[in-house]
Amino acid sequence: MSFVVKAIFNTLHKIDHERDRSVIFKGIILTSCAKINGERTIQSIYHLLTGKRSIQTVLDAHLYGLDHLYGIHRQLSLQSFNKIVADLMRNHYIRTSHEDKVYLLTDRGKKWLATHKKKLKLSSFQGFTYNRMDSIFYARLILFIQVLANQRMQHTAYIPVVDQPSITNWVKKTYKYLYPNLDRPVHELYRELHQILSTLSNLEADLFVNRLTGYKQVGLSIQQLAQMYQMSGEDIQLVLMRIIHQMISIIYTSPSDYQMMSLMLRDLTKINLLTNSANETYKLFKKGYNLQQIATIRQLKMNTIQDHIVEIALYDQTIPIDQFVSDQAKTEIIQAIHQVNSTKLKTIKQHVGEKISYFQIRLVLTRYIR
Amino acid sequence: MINLRLMNQLETVLSKQFNLHAFRPGQKEIITDLLKGNDVLGILPTGSGKSLCYQLPAKLLPGTTIVVSPLISLMIDQVKQLRAKGFKDVIAINSLLDFKQRKGIYANLSAYSLIYLSPEILQQDELLSYLTKIDIRLFVIDEAHCISQWGHEFRPDYLRLHSVIEMLNNPPILALSATANEDVQADIIHALKRPKMIKHIYPIDKPNIAFHVVRLQDEDEKLHTLTKLVSTYRVPTLIYFSRREDTENIAHRLATQLVDRKVAFYHGGLDAFDRLMIQQQFMNDQLDIICCTSAFGMGIDKDNVRLVIHYHFPAQLESFIQEVGRAGRDGGESISVLLYTENDEIVPQSFIQQELPTKQEIAYVFHQLSQLAKENKQIPRSLPEIINLMQINETKWRYLYFQLESQHILANQQINYDADHWQRAFQHILEHRHARFQYKQNKLNEMLKWIHSTTCLREKLYAEFQSSFQSPAFQCCTNCGFSFANWQPVEQSTTSQPIKTWQEQLKLLMLGEQHESK
Numbered sequence: 001m002s003f004v005v006k007a008i009f010n011t012l013h014k015i016d017h018e019r020d021r022s023v024i025f026k027g028i029i030l031t032s033c034a035k036i037n038g039e040r041t042i043q044s045i046y047h048l049l050t051g052k053r054s055i056q057t058v059l060d061a062h063l064y065g066l067d068h069l070y071g072i073h074r075q076l077s078l079q080s081f082n083k084i085v086a087d088l089m090r091n092h093y094i095r096t097s098h099e100d101k102v103y104l105l106t107d108r109g110k111k112w113l114a115t116h117k118k119k120l121k122l123s124s125f126q127g128f129t130y131n132r133m134d135s136i137f138y139a140r141l142i143l144f145i146q147v148l149a150n151q152r153m154q155h156t157a158y159i160p161v162v163d164q165p166s167i168t169n170w171v172k173k174t175y176k177y178l179y180p181n182l183d184r185p186v187h188e189l190y191r192e193l194h195q196i197l198s199t200l201s202n203l204e205a206d207l208f209v210n211r212l213t214g215y216k217q218v219g220l221s222i223q224q225l226a227q228m229y230q231m232s233g234e235d236i237q238l239v240l241m242r243i244i245h246q247m248i249s250i251i252y253t254s255p256s257d258y259q260m261m262s263l264m265l266r267d268l269t270k271i272n273l274l275t276n277s278a279n280e281t282y283k284l285f286k287k288g289y290n291l292q293q294i295a296t297i298r299q300l301k302m303n304t305i306q307d308h309i310v311e312i313a314l315y316d317q318t319i320p321i322d323q324f325v326s327d328q329a330k331t332e333i334i335q336a337i338h339q340v341n342s343t344k345l346k347t348i349k350q351h352v353g354e355k356i357s358y359f360q361i362r363l364v365l366t367r368y369i370r
Numbered sequence: 371m372i373n374l375r376l377m378n379q380l381e382t383v384l385s386k387q388f389n390l391h392a393f394r395p396g397q398k399e400i401i402t403d404l405l406k407g408n409d410v411l412g413i414l415p416t417g418s419g420k421s422l423c424y425q426l427p428a429k430l431l432p433g434t435t436i437v438v439s440p441l442i443s444l445m446i447d448q449v450k451q452l453r454a455k456g457f458k459d460v461i462a463i464n465s466l467l468d469f470k471q472r473k474g475i476y477a478n479l480s481a482y483s484l485i486y487l488s489p490e491i492l493q494q495d496e497l498l499s500y501l502t503k504i505d506i507r508l509f510v511i512d513e514a515h516c517i518s519q520w521g522h523e524f525r526p527d528y529l530r531l532h533s534v535i536e537m538l539n540n541p542p543i544l545a546l547s548a549t550a551n552e553d554v555q556a557d558i559i560h561a562l563k564r565p566k567m568i569k570h571i572y573p574i575d576k577p578n579i580a581f582h583v584v585r586l587q588d589e590d591e592k593l594h595t596l597t598k599l600v601s602t603y604r605v606p607t608l609i610y611f612s613r614r615e616d617t618e619n620i621a622h623r624l625a626t627q628l629v630d631r632k633v634a635f636y637h638g639g640l641d642a643f644d645r646l647m648i649q650q651q652f653m654n655d656q657l658d659i660i661c662c663t664s665a666f667g668m669g670i671d672k673d674n675v676r677l678v679i680h681y682h683f684p685a686q687l688e689s690f691i692q693e694v695g696r697a698g699r700d701g702g703e704s705i706s707v708l709l710y711t712e713n714d715e716i717v718p719q720s721f722i723q724q725e726l727p728t729k730q731e732i733a734y735v736f737h738q739l740s741q742l743a744k745e746n747k748q749i750p751r752s753l754p755e756i757i758n759l760m761q762i763n764e765t766k767w768r769y770l771y772f773q774l775e776s777q778h779i780l781a782n783q784q785i786n787y788d789a790d791h792w793q794r795a796f797q798h799i800l801e802h803r804h805a806r807f808q809y810k811q812n813k814l815n816e817m818l819k820w821i822h823s824t825t826c827l828r829e830k831l832y833a834e835f836q837s838s839f840q841s842p843a844f845q846c847c848t849n850c851g852f853s854f855a856n857w858q859p860v861e862q863s864t865t866s867q868p869i870k871t872w873q874e875q876l877k878l879l880m881l882g883e884q885h886e887s888k
Contacts, residue, residue, distance in 0.1 A: 218651045
């Protein structure tokens, strides 16, 4: 059938590979492998990048100094993840250690990482700190730009680039708040974008602007950007996220310089970013109900409510955990952590008394972050 | 009469709500009949504005209009486009919505004047119970040829529609299709049990499209011909492929070779956001060429597509007519080019194989069912579980499920075991499967016969669907002396200017043209 096509594309594919389109993705996996150093499975890196809301993932992120990479690619499919791991194996950047499912860097991997480290700019990521607010900020920003560009041309018949109600409602509200005097905000947002993009590399600014949709100018899809910049789709996604994190960090540092963009971040506190279900639990908890009562009211299992409490404690360091863990239990858990020199839940559990539950260990561990 | 008053408003709503100034052939006639309360079967060619025939009444009539549409992605796109036009009280209900979203919509159903539904979701009792509580004034069946067992795209769920319509108090029905021959038309009317349905049949031939079939030695020559063709003519172009990976590969190749052309690919595997971006770029003249599968095109009203190339041909003439019909909606001279190499039929042939269960597969399903029956069990509720248990793909299972149901072996999840009856039923299903296979095979043969035809291609293409056709407005076809030398289309360049710096682009995007000149 299409042998010729296949032959041509096999060659093309080879060239692609040599050019290495996934430098950042690769760098992130290698960095994570290096830091974890065989103490966790390869899946834990997938959980890290997709930002799994489990205490073990969050703890590990901090323990291994990878919290800046937490949740930086939430759409990452397990398939693409497995593919790049297989690629890295085949090309001898990583190897598995004997019987375990753990992966270690080879000398080749170490060398590659050392030469590319600077270029990757991984320290610009602030995954845990900006977790979830990053994508909300970005969605608000690109929709707002589209709305302003179209309204300036008095054009109303367009398809919004974002259609999640939480985002569109925010944009509607803000638009109404700024209306009818829109000229100033448009110019202000333009000035801010220009200024903030100037702090990035030319390629980054270029890529960011090419993705934007305005009036009769539709932004480029991830695949189109990938083609244009000779990068993989994964790397495009990661560069975009890195840019967003850099932006948020700059806005936080000098909010008075970025009034419009600060507006897009203002209400995005950590606690607002809890899962809906955890938020429901939190509301009842604040009203003074105990966990058993909450479980009954919400018709959920006790375990689920406990998961919510751990999630809340993770984001809100001020909530008191004393009512769930006595001082004595706390001391015992902390001693166990030091003794076994590990934060693996199972290992800790084996070293503490029967009476101490997983729930209590997880709660104490939330206080170990930062 | 309330409806007389409505009819006087047709033109006003057309211009106000849809920003159109005149009806296209057939639209007003169909709408008028619907407003009188009649049932209508409308056969209108691709690109003739079929959807307006129900969107306008939906806006005009009190209560709600229901549209059954077989493709979820198309449904979602249509809703987005309608909302962009200011038609806000419209919604698509399909399996992609999560539990919470669905609940929210159900609680508020009567607030929508237009509801798109997939035929599968219409089988759910919960949704039906909500639908029976609202005031439904029009029931629309899009792609109505899916109702015919002998149509080219039979969807078993479509056969159940008449009982749904009964439950909804028998509102007037509009059945729409672009390609339905007389047998299929009769089937539609029969299955909906509305013998008095008024037929509005419009010719589907396009006098402004010329048909050109090019026979080539091998894949190499095909690629070469394609590249030469699209590099010679800079016009909005669609290139159809059978497989997703080919759209990506060839798009990549064309983009590399033709640096001044904007090329993109499109197929059902892209996520909804990127799909929409590509469509919009094409509509906005930001792209020259789209390499696509059959997933592209429906619901897109770009009127200046000049060239539709089939790198692979579809498995029946009906699909070919629909895909070609995306060219020249504005009436301008357009060309359909089919690139053919020997053995090209292998791919559509394999598609047919994948659609129907083999004898062994049917036997295995019977075996599994009897096992379940012996243990007094039902069949699993979830599709993945069934597929895992029965070891066949989803298309094949849908086909078999329908057959088993009509043989009274299955009723919902319930299995009715009767050894003697099952033996006969097995034979019956086997025969049906064979007939269906033969039918599909014949369809493919017709397509091939058309490609190899030595007489007028235009005449041959439409012969099965209508008795005559309009004489060509420009060139006719390969066999009537088509020559590229006689085709000088107006060059349509994309709006993308020479590459700008990001600073220039940002300024243009946010502050617009007038600021640029300063």
